[in-house]
Amino acid sequence: MQQRSEETHTRILESANLLFSKNGYDATGVAEICQAAGVSKGAFYHHFPTKQAVFMKLMEGWLNGLDAGFQLMLSQTEDIPQALLQMADMVGDVFESADVHLPIFLEFWRQAMRDPAIWQATIEPYRRYQTYFANLIQEGIAEGSLGPVNPTHASRTLVYMAMGMLMHSLFDPDHVNWPDEVRGSIEIILNGMTRREP
Amino acid sequence: MQQRSEETHTRILESANLLFSKNGYDATGVAEICQAAGVSKGAFYHHFPTKQAVFMKLMEGWLNGLDAGFQLMLSQTEDIPQALLQMADMVGDVFESADVHLPIFLEFWRQAMRDPAIWQATIEPYRRYQTYFANLIQEGIAEGSLGPVNPTHASRTLVYMAMGMLMHSLFDPDHVNWPDEVRGSIEIILNGMTRREP
Amino acid sequence: MQQRSEETHTRILESANLLFSKNGYDATGVAEICQAAGVSKGAFYHHFPTKQAVFMKLMEGWLNGLDAGFQLMLSQTEDIPQALLQMADMVGDVFESADVHLPIFLEFWRQAMRDPAIWQATIEPYRRYQTYFANLIQEGIAEGSLGPVNPTHASRTLVYMAMGMLMHSLFDPDHVNWPDEVRGSIEIILNGMTRREP
Amino acid sequence: MQQRSEETHTRILESANLLFSKNGYDATGVAEICQAAGVSKGAFYHHFPTKQAVFMKLMEGWLNGLDAGFQLMLSQTEDIPQALLQMADMVGDVFESADVHLPIFLEFWRQAMRDPAIWQATIEPYRRYQTYFANLIQEGIAEGSLGPVNPTHASRTLVYMAMGMLMHSLFDPDHVNWPDEVRGSIEIILNGMTRREP
DNA sequence: ACCACCGGGACCCCCCGTTATT
DNA sequence: AATAACGGGGGGTCCCGGTGGT
Numbered sequence: 001m002q003q004r005s006e007e008t009h010t011r012i013l014e015s016a017n018l019l020f021s022k023n024g025y026d027a028t029g030v031a032e033i034c035q036a037a038g039v040s041k042g043a044f045y046h047h048f049p050t051k052q053a054v055f056m057k058l059m060e061g062w063l064n065g066l067d068a069g070f071q072l073m074l075s076q077t078e079d080i081p082q083a084l085l086q087m088a089d090m091v092g093d094v095f096e097s098a099d100v101h102l103p104i105f106l107e108f109w110r111q112a113m114r115d116p117a118i119w120q121a122t123i124e125p126y127r128r129y130q131t132y133f134a135n136l137i138q139e140g141i142a143e144g145s146l147g148p149v150n151p152t153h154a155s156r157t158l159v160y161m162a163m164g165m166l167m168h169s170l171f172d173p174d175h176v177n178w179p180d181e182v183r184g185s186i187e188i189i190l191n192g193m194t195r196r197e198p
Numbered sequence: 199m200q201q202r203s204e205e206t207h208t209r210i211l212e213s214a215n216l217l218f219s220k221n222g223y224d225a226t227g228v229a230e231i232c233q234a235a236g237v238s239k240g241a242f243y244h245h246f247p248t249k250q251a252v253f254m255k256l257m258e259g260w261l262n263g264l265d266a267g268f269q270l271m272l273s274q275t276e277d278i279p280q281a282l283l284q285m286a287d288m289v290g291d292v293f294e295s296a297d298v299h300l301p302i303f304l305e306f307w308r309q310a311m312r313d314p315a316i317w318q319a320t321i322e323p324y325r326r327y328q329t330y331f332a333n334l335i336q337e338g339i340a341e342g343s344l345g346p347v348n349p350t351h352a353s354r355t356l357v358y359m360a361m362g363m364l365m366h367s368l369f370d371p372d373h374v375n376w377p378d379e380v381r382g383s384i385e386i387i388l389n390g391m392t393r394r395e396p
Numbered sequence: 397m398q399q400r401s402e403e404t405h406t407r408i409l410e411s412a413n414l415l416f417s418k419n420g421y422d423a424t425g426v427a428e429i430c431q432a433a434g435v436s437k438g439a440f441y442h443h444f445p446t447k448q449a450v451f452m453k454l455m456e457g458w459l460n461g462l463d464a465g466f467q468l469m470l471s472q473t474e475d476i477p478q479a480l481l482q483m484a485d486m487v488g489d490v491f492e493s494a495d496v497h498l499p500i501f502l503e504f505w506r507q508a509m510r511d512p513a514i515w516q517a518t519i520e521p522y523r524r525y526q527t528y529f530a531n532l533i534q535e536g537i538a539e540g541s542l543g544p545v546n547p548t549h550a551s552r553t554l555v556y557m558a559m560g561m562l563m564h565s566l567f568d569p570d571h572v573n574w575p576d577e578v579r580g581s582i583e584i585i586l587n588g589m590t591r592r593e594p
Numbered sequence: 595m596q597q598r599s600e601e602t603h604t605r606i607l608e609s610a611n612l613l614f615s616k617n618g619y620d621a622t623g624v625a626e627i628c629q630a631a632g633v634s635k636g637a638f639y640h641h642f643p644t645k646q647a648v649f650m651k652l653m654e655g656w657l658n659g660l661d662a663g664f665q666l667m668l669s670q671t672e673d674i675p676q677a678l679l680q681m682a683d684m685v686g687d688v689f690e691s692a693d694v695h696l697p698i699f700l701e702f703w704r705q706a707m708r709d710p711a712i713w714q715a716t717i718e719p720y721r722r723y724q725t726y727f728a729n730l731i732q733e734g735i736a737e738g739s740l741g742p743v744n745p746t747h748a749s750r751t752l753v754y755m756a757m758g759m760l761m762h763s764l765f766d767p768d769h770v771n772w773p774d775e776v777r778g779s780i781e782i783i784l785n786g787m788t789r790r791e792p
Numbered sequence: 793a794c795c796a797c798c799g800g801g802a803c804c805c806c807c808c809g810t811t812a813t814t
Numbered sequence: 815a816a817t818a819a820c821g822g823g824g825g826g827t828c829c830c831g832g833t834g835g836t
Contacts, residue, residue, distance in 0.1 A: 192390025588786025
């Protein structure tokens with residue numbers, strides 16, 4: 001019985017994820033989600049108090065996944081520029097298989113812009129990553145593998161680039177080979193950060 | 199009478215722009231727009247066949263404005279890296295005073311992702327700019343002010359960065375000094391593109 | 397100039413007639429009529445105070461046409477049964493070429509049921525015809541060409557039959573050969589009215 | 595709860611029937627129906643997907659009722675002319691108490707003229723009755739109680755007459771004594787069909 | 793005579809969330 | 815845990831009519 005409940009819970013989340021991605025948050029009705037999940041509206045509102053709640057749960061999972069990914073990435077790092085390139089490859093893979101997971105990101109962003117509660121939940125990891133990157137770059141400078149750039153600017157530039165690429169991939173998913181694209185851009189930025197030897 | 203008509207047209211467009219920016223496309227009702235514009239629904243539907251049509255008109259204007267801006271920018275260029283930095287300053291200014299004009303960009307993007315007609319209208323200038331940048335960089339390489347980077351990757355990287363920054367500014371408008379931010383990032387990327395002298 | 401006005405007037409009526417027939421009175425919008433007539437809404441409301449007014453004008457014309465038809469028919473009559481059969485042929489012809497003129501009849505009827513003003517305008521000729529028929533039949537009885545039927549019942553029966561046939565033809569216009577059908581039915585009724593010779 | 599549901603269903607149908615009859619299909623709003631039924635719009639659209647759907651359900655019931663009536667009528671028949679006269683009496687009764695049930699018939703007809711789906715649903719029983727009548731008359735001819743008329747024409751004539759009478763009763767409900775009227779007309783037609791004995 | 797423009801009131805449909813019931 | 819039924823409040827759209835101007 002408990003299993004049934006859990007399954008229902010999951011099915012709702014999955015259907016919602018799919019539909020929010022495909023049609024956007026506002027355009028997706030609760031009834032639509034229920035139908036896609038093969039669940040009655042009563043069940044829906046038994047598991048979640050609100051459509052918003054489903055959305056937030058989804059977002060929570062998304063952020064956690066992101067966190068986990070980063071954790072994994074950062075755990076096995078030696079040389080800083082190497083680490084960044086390694087990340088690039090991982091990110092590139094994400095882009096490849098992302099027709100479902102990425103569009104909903106935009107929805108998250110939109111909501112985060114407007115709802116302070118969501119904003120708080122989003123900004124926190126965001127800044128954490130940024131800081132982490134900055135530290136990483138700081139280290140790189142210290143160890144001499146990176147040139148004397150402003151670590152804050154540099155880390156932000158990396159994040160901007162990643163996000164811009166994400167936006168583009170939403171808009172034009174099949175236009176480029178994303179793994180190559182990520183690597184290409186990272187290399188340029190890295191190049192801009194590495195020490196010149198006159 | 200004709201003047202009144204034109205004013206009505208404008209007022210609708212302006213109110214819609216504001217409200218779409220503030221609350222999003224879906225969350226903005228026609229009635230709301232009409233009220234904000236001080237116009238009746240009859241007038242609204244006399245000037246526009248659909249809420250969508252208003253949106254598209256807005257987007258058209260936005261794209262045209264972008265075009266004009268670029269045109270202006272590119273008209274007065276000498277040295278390539280200098281030109282890019284100059285652009286950076288202009289873009290930075292845009293970000294500063296953009297609480298109204300930028301959020302609607304996200305709405306455009308969302309619609310463009312879903313509606314093929316809008317997509318077409320959006321992708322065209324987008325690619326045009328990209329190409330223009332690539333050519334500019336190509337020139338830079340030829341004249342020796344830039345290093346032997348892949349012009350396509352480089353130009354895309356610039357655009358990604360700009361878009362990512364835009365996204366961030368939507369999310370966290372007051373967090374940084376945008377003109378500085380733009381310049382900082384551009385410098386890093388430029389640095390990554392300029393010739394090294396061993 | 398006056399001619400132009402008159403033409404506009406006519407075009408509106410014709411378009412309205414067509415559209416009322418095809419889609420019904422309620423489902424036809426003023427804008428639709430105007431578009432079909434190639435006329436602006438201003439012109440429409442210059443010539444007619446109301447959509448209803450157009451409808452009534454149309455109905456007036458229709459009733460007048462009916463009147464004229466009957467007048468013609470009844471002017472050239474000798475033997476009563478013969479006259480009825482002759483009418484049958486004329487009515488049959490009407491049915492044949494009537495895809496436009498007949499459906500609007502149903503609209504008239506509907507409005508007449510509800511609007512007392514229209515009702516008055518409709519019932520008057522209706523009763524006139526009925527009376528005329530009854531008189532005709534009365535004559536037939538007197539002259540011996542018809543049997544001793546109740547003239548009122550008989551005339552009504554004829555009218556019922558005609559109207560029922562009209563209704564059927566609206567519903568199933570291509571199902572039967574209407575001239576034959578009219579004649580067939582009239583013959584049966586006539587037969588029921590003619591004197592038996594034991 | 596289940597009982598409540600069924601009652602709601604019924605109440606909606608009944609109110610719709612009443613209002614469609616009184617004001618016509620187009621002129622009747624969903625809100626109006628809901629109010630008359632003491633039901634919320636949510637409930638309405640829970641039970642029916644569309645205003646049209648209510649209408650069609652109503653029509654279905656009407657046709658079924660007609661079917662049942664005929665079944666009953668035809669079950670207890672001996673002599674053909676007698677049977678027809680017997681029918682006349684039943685039909686006459688219907689007319690008497692029909693201020694609500696008859697006007698909606700016109701709405702059905704109108705819709706059937708325009709919507710192919712409704713048309714199909716309507717034409718089928720219609721033709722069935724027609725055929726049945728024709729067979730009946732055929733039998734009458736065989737058993738010698740009717741003269742050598744064309745059974746198809748004869749049966750159609752009967753139906754035309756009935757429908758025309760119905761139309762008239764809609765238009766002028768209080769003008770005549772309907773039972774008498776039906777009987778009178780049927781007698782004339784019957785007379786037209788019965789064998790003459792020269 | 794004609795027109796563009798405007799006013800505002802519905803109309804049908806749908807939507808999110810609740811309640812009574814199993 | 816899950817359901818069907820329900821409550822109402824807009825959603826965009828359209829429509830009929832009137833007004834100021836040509």
